[in-house]
Amino acid sequence: MRKIKGIIFDKDGTLLDFNKTWGSWVVEFLGEISKKYPSLDKRLLPEVAYSLGYDLINKTFYPDSIVISDTPEAGISKIISILPECTFSDLLALSNNISENTKGFEVFALNQIMSELKAMDISLAVATNDSEQAAVQHLKDCHIESFFKFIIGYNSGYGSKPNPGMCLALCSKFKVSPSEVLMVGDSVHDMVAGKSAGMITVGVLTGLADKDTLSPLADVILPDISFLPEWITVNFI
Helix, strand or coil, rough: CCCEEEEEEECCCCCCCHHHHHHHHHHHHHHHEEEEEEEHHHHHHHHHHCCCCCEEECCEEEEHHHHHHCCHHHHHHHHHHHCCCCCCCHHHHHHHHHHHHCCEEEECHHHHHHHHHHHCCCCCEEEEEHHHHHHHHHHCCCCHHHCCEEEEECCCCCCCCCCCCCHHHHHHHHHHHHEEEEECCCCCHHHHHHHHCCCCEEEEECCCCCCCCCCCCCCCCEHHHHHHHHHHHHHCC
């Protein structure tokens, strides 16, 4: 039976509560745009929120939000035409600065689960379409950054999901075959990246994607990552 030697986690929606973490980012981002560009028509800001896939009234993200799965550059590309007074570089810098200073919230207390996985002699890493700097800070906020051998983002030099570059780079860093590594995530982008890299894909339902959305690309669907130690023990040890 194969042994699992590495696990690559997505960050938002998998380790972190997406709405709690990124909802505050959207609100602050809109507020800072308003401050930075005082002559901007403020009636454009709700359209910006909608384009980013955020429901300002119900304070939640739509399942197809670009913020959930894509990079900061992709998000800025989607809204730049709405904001004629803004520049791409200014908005991206503003977005990244707020991201790095947005507090990360765990999906639930993760210390015990991470400890169990480390005790199984499994190398752990994070691959996110957020920036590396923001990812490190968010994991520090949750006091779990020390569990991960590697933390990489879209700007770490390995591309972004759904391309497999991040996953393959981390397998190389782990010095293990992709077939011995789990890609654990809450989005289709995570599953496509893992499959393309030749990894075992584990979908979790702590993000905004449902089971039917993830199932076609996931080798298994778990309610959340707390089920990983038992599932690995039953299937791979």
